[in-house]
Amino acid sequence: MTSNHSGLPSIRGSFRPGPHNLPQRADRILHRGDHLFRTGDSLNRAYLVVAGILKSYILHEDGSEQILDFPLPGDVVGVDALVGQPAGCLVMALDTSSVCELTLPEADDANGSERANAALALQGMYQAVQRLHVRLHMASATTEQRLARYLLDFANAQGLRGCSSRQFRLPMRRRDLACYLGLATETLSRTIARLQQQGLLEIDSYEVTLLDEAGLRRVASISPVVDGNTTHRCNRR
Amino acid sequence: MTSNHSGLPSIRGSFRPGPHNLPQRADRILHRGDHLFRTGDSLNRAYLVVAGILKSYILHEDGSEQILDFPLPGDVVGVDALVGQPAGCLVMALDTSSVCELTLPEADDANGSERANAALALQGMYQAVQRLHVRLHMASATTEQRLARYLLDFANAQGLRGCSSRQFRLPMRRRDLACYLGLATETLSRTIARLQQQGLLEIDSYEVTLLDEAGLRRVASISPVVDGNTTHRCNRR
DNA sequence: CGGTGCGTTGAATACGCTCAATGCGGGTGG
DNA sequence: CCACCCGCATTGAGCGTATTCAACGCACCG
Numbered sequence: 001m002t003s004n005h006s007g008l009p010s011i012r013g014s015f016r017p018g019p020h021n022l023p024q025r026a027d028r029i030l031h032r033g034d035h036l037f038r039t040g041d042s043l044n045r046a047y048l049v050v051a052g053i054l055k056s057y058i059l060h061e062d063g064s065e066q067i068l069d070f071p072l073p074g075d076v077v078g079v080d081a082l083v084g085q086p087a088g089c090l091v092m093a094l095d096t097s098s099v100c101e102l103t104l105p106e107a108d109d110a111n112g113s114e115r116a117n118a119a120l121a122l123q124g125m126y127q128a129v130q131r132l133h134v135r136l137h138m139a140s141a142t143t144e145q146r147l148a149r150y151l152l153d154f155a156n157a158q159g160l161r162g163c164s165s166r167q168f169r170l171p172m173r174r175r176d177l178a179c180y181l182g183l184a185t186e187t188l189s190r191t192i193a194r195l196q197q198q199g200l201l202e203i204d205s206y207e208v209t210l211l212d213e214a215g216l217r218r219v220a221s222i223s224p225v226v227d228g229n230t231t232h233r234c235n236r237r
Numbered sequence: 238m239t240s241n242h243s244g245l246p247s248i249r250g251s252f253r254p255g256p257h258n259l260p261q262r263a264d265r266i267l268h269r270g271d272h273l274f275r276t277g278d279s280l281n282r283a284y285l286v287v288a289g290i291l292k293s294y295i296l297h298e299d300g301s302e303q304i305l306d307f308p309l310p311g312d313v314v315g316v317d318a319l320v321g322q323p324a325g326c327l328v329m330a331l332d333t334s335s336v337c338e339l340t341l342p343e344a345d346d347a348n349g350s351e352r353a354n355a356a357l358a359l360q361g362m363y364q365a366v367q368r369l370h371v372r373l374h375m376a377s378a379t380t381e382q383r384l385a386r387y388l389l390d391f392a393n394a395q396g397l398r399g400c401s402s403r404q405f406r407l408p409m410r411r412r413d414l415a416c417y418l419g420l421a422t423e424t425l426s427r428t429i430a431r432l433q434q435q436g437l438l439e440i441d442s443y444e445v446t447l448l449d450e451a452g453l454r455r456v457a458s459i460s461p462v463v464d465g466n467t468t469h470r471c472n473r474r
Numbered sequence: 475c476g477g478t479g480c481g482t483t484g485a486a487t488a489c490g491c492t493c494a495a496t497g498c499g500g501g502t503g504g
Numbered sequence: 505c506c507a508c509c510c511g512c513a514t515t516g517a518g519c520g521t522a523t524t525c526a527a528c529g530c531a532c533c534g
Contacts (some may be wrong), residue, residue: 046358053408067417069368072394078360094408102358121283122340124313125362132308132369139376140419145491157309170333170387172307174513180304182377184491205513216440223506380522411481424522426482443482 027100028053030093036077038090043081050124052097057088058133066137070094076102083126088133095189139182144192146181148220151201155210167209195219264337267291267330271390273314275327280318282338289334295326295370300382303374311340320363325370376419380428385416385457388438392447404446432456 027050030036037043039059054071068089072078077091138146144234159165170177178188195201200216202209210216253446263288267273274280278297291308308314312334314328359429375383396402415425432438437453441444448454 017453046361048357048361048440055409057330065416067413069365070417073398075364076358079358079362079365082358082362094413102361120285121313122359122362124283124285124339125319125359125366127312127318128306129362129365129369132366132373136369136372136376139373161310172292174329175303176292180307185513186492186515187490190490193514206272232352421523422481423483425522427522430482 007118015227018104027098030099032093032095032098033069034093036093036099036133037087039087039088042222043085043087044080045103046076046078046081046182047099048102049075049077050098053094054074054097055094056089056091058137068133068136068141079126079129083123085126088130117184143181143183144186146183147191148200148216150177150181151208152213152216152220155213165210166213167207170203170208172205176217246359264335267336268336269330269332272331273328273336274324274328278324278362280322280324282313282340283313283318284336285339286312286314287335290331291303291336292326293326293328295374303377305373316363316366320360322363325367343365344428349462353362376459380418380424381456382434383420384425384428384432385437385453387418388445388447389450389453389457392450402447403450404444407440407443407445410463 028047030052034049036054049071051073054077055085056068056071058066058068060066069075076078079101080086080088083130140148141149155165155168155172158168173190174185178185181188183191192203194218196203198215198219200210200212200219202211206235265273265284267289273291275286286308288310291314292306293304293314295305306312308328316322317323317325323440341454363411375386378386391407392402392405395405409417411422411425415422418425420428429440433440435452435456437447437449437456439448
């Protein structure tokens with residue numbers, strides 16, 4: 001994997017396929033402001049960006065938008081199609097652009113477990129993307145929101161596992177959780193204390209009890225919704 | 238797609254496969270602190286978490302760690318294997334856990350463009366994950382670092398497209414870029430001004446000229462590395 | 475010519491971070 | 505068995521940075 005200045009894998013540039021090994025067909029031209037698809041659209045193909053620049057984003061209930069990416073040539077959008085999911089975001093052209101349809105082989109010649117495994121793996125990767133989108137959203141949120149959201153999600157997962165979703169044990173150290181939530185451990189400590197003072201939960205060392213789930217949900221949700229003005233907001237609070 | 242309190246897709250719970258439709262084999266038990274794999278390991282399979290809880294993270298040069306996720310049962314780790322890449326992170330058990338190997342069908346019965354398309358799509362999704370990891374990393378960075386990194390990456394992409402990587406046109410509005418970088422537009426404005434005052438670049442409306450790429454890289458990189466003390470750090474600055 | 479959208483600049487605030495000290499528990503060694 | 509130490513969590517005080525609120529400049533357009 002190529003490396004760049006930031007010590008992390010370069011955002012772009014790997015896997016850039018030359019146009020030669022592409023099935024050259026079904027190119028589609030988009031003009032500035034055109035949408036390739038919108039949230040909820042049922043996709044039956046993904047798209048490879050060939051030229052131009054796009055913007056993929058999510059609209060929140062309050063009208064604010066969260067930008068996910070600015071896809072450039074070589075990038076693929078609409079990966080939801082790969083796992084049969086409807087589009088999870090909007091994709092718009094910021095400039096005249098062209099995309100190439102990626103039609104996928106049908107998984108009809110199923111040969112049992114191997115194919116099941118492949119599907120599982122694909123879904124796993126898809127899930128990873130979804131989860132990262134959620135965390136991206138978390139990045140622009142209050143500390144209280146981050147913690148409340150994480151606890152609610154963890155509780156939910158516990159419930160799915162058949163365990164109590166009201167009382168459980170946090171399996172990681174404060175330091176790790178703080179790091180995950182993008183906080184200093186001290187801030188996490190204080191935030192826990194604040195939520196406890198509000199009577200929303202109780203944490204004894206690593207044992208968590210959710211006392212007021214509705215209240216937690218209230219804290220977790222994007223609070224203000226300022227007012228109905230047109231100014232669209234991306235930011236926290 | 239299921240929805241939760243935060244208005245975004247629920248982190249977990251979709252695609253949770255019952256153990257019944259799984260090829261029940263090759264389960265592996267991990268104990269607290271055991272590593273499933275480490276950065277750079279060559280993987281020839283992905284893993285489905287069956288029980289317990291893991292921690293996936295990246296180690297930075299300065300010894301600090303960035304936690305990517307706490308994979309729970311139903312999650313898949315090691316997706317790098319799907320595209321033939323070495324592991325991009327470390328995965329450790331936080332508690333006694335078990336994982337199931339996901340061996341994948343060989344792509345040997347290649348039938349031309351369709352399979353090429355599938356591979357491309359898979360790589361696209363993989364790239365999306367990588368890119369999101371980078372953005373996650375961005376979340377814990379100074380405004381200057383975020384802007385510098387974005388500009389350098391964009392310039393790099395321009396270069397790959399055969400255009401000038403020194404002088405180009407930003408295709409998005411300030412508001413969008415600010416939203417993407419997780420900043421207020423005013424802050425973005427001020428940060429641009431600051432970088433200009435430092436003589437690193439010049440921005441006239443949407444026309445960008447990078448004057449001192451080395452300087453930009455310096456700004457972009459994780460600056461302090463405080464000192465060589467043992468206390469591991471996750472946080473910005 | 476007035477309106478509107480967008481970008482910039484200024485002043486005040488607030489939030490989370492850093493540094494530092496204290497508390498607590500579990501492990502080890504005397 | 506107890507003392508000590510080390511890691512981790514918590515709490516407090518001060519500070520820095522980005523946000524918010526507000527005003528202004530500018531270009532585009534009816």
